[in-house]
Amino acid sequence: MAKECIVHIIGVKDGTVLDEQRIVEGASTAGELLERLGLGDATVYASGKRLEPGDTLPGGCQGVTVLAPPPGVLLAKVTGPGEKVDLDQLSRLMARRATVLGGGALVAFMGFVKGRVGGAQVTRLEYEALEPLATQKLRELAEKYARIPGVIDVAAIHYHGGLEPGDPTIYILVTAVTRNIAFHAAALLLEEIKHSVPIYKLERRSDGDYWILGDGTRIPRRAK
Structure with a gap:
């Protein structure tokens, strides 16, 4: 079941520096998370491990970071x-x-x-x-x-x-x-x-x- 996620975003988008936390609701996979954030060109990591779009987010989104753009x-x-x-x-x-x-x-x-x-x-x-x-x-x-x-x-x-x-x-x-x-x-x-x-x-x-x-x-x- 999709839950509320608190994720950390670090990067640059359209010339603006991103280093912030956001609350995202209704995302159960890494792909859904990026879709809700509007960050298609980004990569999701959980405790240092890269998640593919179809991978399930960890419970409570613990340790989830989004790098935009990817490394x-x-x-x-x-x-x-x-x-x-x-x-x-x-x-x-x-x-x-x-x-x-x-x-x-x-x-x-x-x-x-x-x-x-x-x-x-x-x-x-x-x-x-x-x-x-x-x-x-x-x-x-x-x-x-x-x-x-x-x-x-x-x-x-x-x-x-x-x-x-x-x-x-x-x-x-x-x-x-x-x-x-x-x-x-x-x-x-x-x-x-x-x-x-x-x-x-x-x-x-x-x-x-x-x-x-x-x-x-x-x-x-x-x-x-």
Whole structure:
């Protein structure tokens, strides 16, 4: 007989962070629970064990958590410099999701605009993203490294537009069962993003303008 359920939802939907408890009535299976919550793209766990849609919910819904979206890519997007990322909120959310699956490590990387390169002063770094291809490629790479055994969630955010020294350029966060797995996945993802995502960089410096290639090679921009 279907009973009242109190479930914990942790994730992101339509850009809104979800970390809350909800009361659901009339659900006896995991599939019915997601239907009543309006979270079709989500996964139900009971005491750390994943439930299939037809699986019966435990009595009283004890220990039931819904991860929306399912473990994997929590966030992958190219964003403008005016949009801020709340790293505290994002990292707390990812850590809470990871605890459901036995995770114990979160690695976070932030790249930012350099103030000096060699003996030259950097005044501005301009990123131009080829959209929607850049976002599609960023998500593909995040999905690739989210499939590494032991990885739980991946978030990748890359800025575009005009940025000044000290402004963030990219965030990568990875949760995993162990720190070694988290560090490994984050490092591989970062390198592939630098070489594969169609986001182009023009570095404006006191000694001229330079295009930056993925491996850090700088090529002087020809004057028009």
